[in-house]
Amino acid sequence: MATKNTPQQEKNQIEIRNKRATFEYFLLDEYTAGLVLTGTEIKSIRDGKANLADAYCVFIGNELFVREMHISEYRFGSYLNHPAKRDRKLLLNRKELRKLQNRIKERGLTIVPVMLFVNPNGLAKLQIALARGKKFYDKRDSIKAKDAKRDMERQMR
Numbered sequence: 001m002a003t004k005n006t007p008q009q010e011k012n013q014i015e016i017r018n019k020r021a022t023f024e025y026f027l028l029d030e031y032t033a034g035l036v037l038t039g040t041e042i043k044s045i046r047d048g049k050a051n052l053a054d055a056y057c058v059f060i061g062n063e064l065f066v067r068e069m070h071i072s073e074y075r076f077g078s079y080l081n082h083p084a085k086r087d088r089k090l091l092l093n094r095k096e097l098r099k100l101q102n103r104i105k106e107r108g109l110t111i112v113p114v115m116l117f118v119n120p121n122g123l124a125k126l127q128i129a130l131a132r133g134k135k136f137y138d139k140r141d142s143i144k145a146k147d148a149k150r151d152m153e154r155q156m157r
Helices: 007-011 019-024 039-046 094-103 136-156
Strands: 015-017 025-035 056-060 063-067 088-091 109-118 124-133
Touching: 019 025, 019 109, 019 124, 019 136, 025 094, 025 109, 039 109, 039 124, 063 094
Parallel strands: none
Antiparallel strands: 015 109, 025 088, 025 124, 056 063, 056 109, 063 088, 109 124
16 A cells, blocks of 8 residues: 655655766666765755755775765855765675775776765665767757756646
8 A cells, every 4th residue: 555645755755866977877786885974964954955966976095986976065064064066985795895986997987976865764865877879960969958957748738
C-alpha cells in the first residue's frame, strides 16, 4: 500500500541536481556517498543553498573528496560559519573506493557529482557517477533528443 506524503515531508525533500553533468558527460556507474559536513553546511543544504555546477571528485591518498562544491554560508551562522568552497570528504566503503580508484586510471574517465539530496533520516547524500567526457557532436545529439522530447510532450497536451 502506497503512503501519501504530507506537505511537510514533501517540503523537506531536497534535491539539488547537476544539470551540466548529464550534458557534458556519459554517466557509466552511479554511487551514493555520504558527506562529512559541519553543522552550518547541513543547514544551508536543507535551505537549498548549494550548487554542484563546477564540482568534481578527486582522490587524495586513498580517500575521495569533492572539490568546488559551493554551499552558501548559513545566514544565521556566527563566527562558526564554514567557507563556501572547501574540500569535503565522501564516505564510501573501501571496496567501492578501490573500484573507483582503479577505473579513473583509464584515459578519459572522471568522477562527477550528479545530485545532492537529504535522505529521509535527515542525512545529506551525494550521488556521484563515473563518467566519460562527451565530444561536441555528442552534445548536439543530446540537444536534439531533448528538443524532440519537449516537442512530444507539447503535442500530448
